[in-house]
Amino acid sequence: QQPVQSPQAVILREGEDAVINCSSSKALYSVHWYRQKHGEAPVFLMILLKGGEQKGHEKISASFNEKKQQSSLYLTASQLSYSGTYFCGTEPPSGGATNKLIFGTGTLLAVQP
């Protein structure tokens, strides 16, 4: 089942912070975060694993609550380049990570000068 993201859309001024949430109704093995600008390919941001390990972006942080089946992406001191649609991709714990992601509903982020 598709993870639900919130908010659906958010508008920020440069320098402001934002939090994007991803919630699944199923147990998760890992959560992947991607950003997609209009007309472009999704770009990898971060992977969060059970047990707290993270792989990814230096300027973006995230958390993964395995018990609640939720992940949050924290964007601090936002820049114009952060604008785009953010997707979480989840992977169930079916025998290990396989990169077969179920993507969420998406969060549109617009950063204004």
Place this chain on the structure above:
Amino acid sequence: ETGVTQSPTHLIKTRGQQVTLRCSSQSGHNTVSWYQQALGQGPQFIFQYYREEENGRGNFPPRFSGLQFPNYSSELNVNALELDDSALYLCASSRGGTNQPQHFGDGTRLSIL
């Protein structure tokens, strides 16, 4: 390092026709996943190929099929096209193993008339 390339970029077909989309994976990557992205939605997993074998499939009918070649490039074939097949088709490659970032191509925009 050459990124993921997809061809063609745009394609227009009519109902009932067949289509082949192509993807060249990034150097060093042996896993290719295909996704369908409808307008305003997150990518939906179609199937994955690992070392020339199908390695998992999403909720798509058998008229969606694929191939992976010895150089790890891949094809997505769709038979008996339907109007609902109109979408952006994304290919993503990754290294083998667990918890690997996926690198997406720019996609093929398929329109069915």
